[in-house]
Amino acid sequence: MNNAEVAGILNNIAILLEMQDVPFKPVAYRRAALTITSLDTDLSKIKDLDSLPNIGIHIAKKINELLTTGKLDYYEKLKKKVPVNIEELITVPGMGPKTILKLYKELKIKNKKDLEEAALKQKIRNIKGLGAVMEQKILSHIQLEKKEEKRTFLIEGLDTSDEIITTLKKSNLVETGIAAGSIRRMKETIGDIDILCTSKKPKELMDVFTKMSVVKEVISKGETKSSIRTNKGLQVDVRVVKQSEFGSALQYFTGSKEHNVEVRKIAISKGFKLSEYGLFKNDKLIAGKTEDEVYKALGMDYIPPELRENTGEIDLAIRHALPILVEQSDIRGDLHVHSKFSDGLTSIEEIANYCKDVLKYEYIGLCDHFGGLKIANAMNEKDAAKRLKEINDLNSTYSGFKIINGAEVDIKPDGKLGVNNNALSKFDFVTASVHSSFNLSIDDMTNRLINALKNEKVSLLGHPTCREIFGRKPILFNEDKVFEAAVKYNKPLEINAFFNRMDLNDMMTSRAKKRGVTFCIDTDSHAIKHLDYIRLGLGIARRAGLTKKDILNTKEVSKIL
């Protein structure tokens, strides 16, 4: 039984207990499940389970029973009382523990199929406490759901929230509009789009919001909170508050939920109450205009959104020990950019101008594919020579900006590069990365990456895990050994910021930092607009707590060659 399965069962127990109105235990089981979900080691490898946060002796014992027997008596007994497919039913909006219980008792509904049939026969509307509206909601959800992916890419959230805020602002009813939730925290995937607005006319603003042309369905609508679904199937939540409440509302709406709960507990312990409307002491407003004010009043330093996951940031903020996170303005260049000379779409000059004039970089590393990779239209020696001349010509026209003559080369299964080191001697910067044979044994893959890192011509290990979000699984290797090699040979690991790679991800970056690894945030651009993905890479870096000095491309060009 793996971690996800154990967490799933603990979550189901929480729901079964809620059905019986058991107080507090559901929260305890949910927290335990969350702890397990965020674990990066297998439960079976952990000896003292009850030393994990939110897992005490009782849940630890239950986990052990699950791990050794594959079953849990306590869970089986709970299920016997309400033998329904919880996972399936709970995904239907509006279906919570109480509704599931009621429908089982009254109509023997055990799963989605039963639910759909009952709704079609108009049986649900007759249940006391339910009605025709609920019946219709259930039906339309079950029939429309089909194949919707639940979460989506961060970049889609960033772009769509920008578009919606722009649309809302056209009404002149918005004072401040900002994306919140997981978008503001820069999570690699987002479940919905959360937008906070301040306005003097919330009612009118909500009318505008729920009547936008992209709205397919209005999920709920109130004066301070409304939700819609777009024609692309994305849910958008908008909260509207007064400008004077902006800080506390943003603190609330940015989350994470777990962070909020923890901060609110601290407020309680100090005799305050914290909500989206402000920090209060005996109904007297203490803070609320800015987030900074709220955190300060609670004895904390301001916590950057990317860190608000209740993974230790609150303690650090109290002890004034938060890291000073890397910022966009610290980035001096992008060291993994493709041009027309391989599979990119853009001329070198266009790329250079954008980096120099718009992004204010001091350098770019042109890392067109070189040798070996047929699919990516790799350069041969002749192409490389032609490109070098173009680079030199352009460089002679710049002051304070430099195009670095780099290459991206393939790492073969044995860890040798796609081309020999002699052929690489002409390049000043070499990104080595895996592009095929993703399924080696862990040992072989580990040796493959270590051999690449060991190679004196290699400057950087590109997209180290090769995972694609919602797509290819990461390649498997011994993390500790690879991190160790990266430190030993003084080679940074790439934080590849391409929207569907984001590789290394936040968690692995955080673990690597603890082992002393350094990093390089690259966009892997193949077109001008990809260069802006740097902010996705910054999101990963900041979520992992990286500072300027952890990152190669915050350094001057003379220090990286």
Place this chain on the structure above:
DNA sequence: GCCGTTTTCGGCCCGACTGTTTTCAGTCG
């Protein structure tokens, strides 16, 4: 069931929207 600069019992975040509702439960953020 978990947890502890109000340490081993007594508390556990707080509020909006819907409709099941006419004074509130349930679900969701």
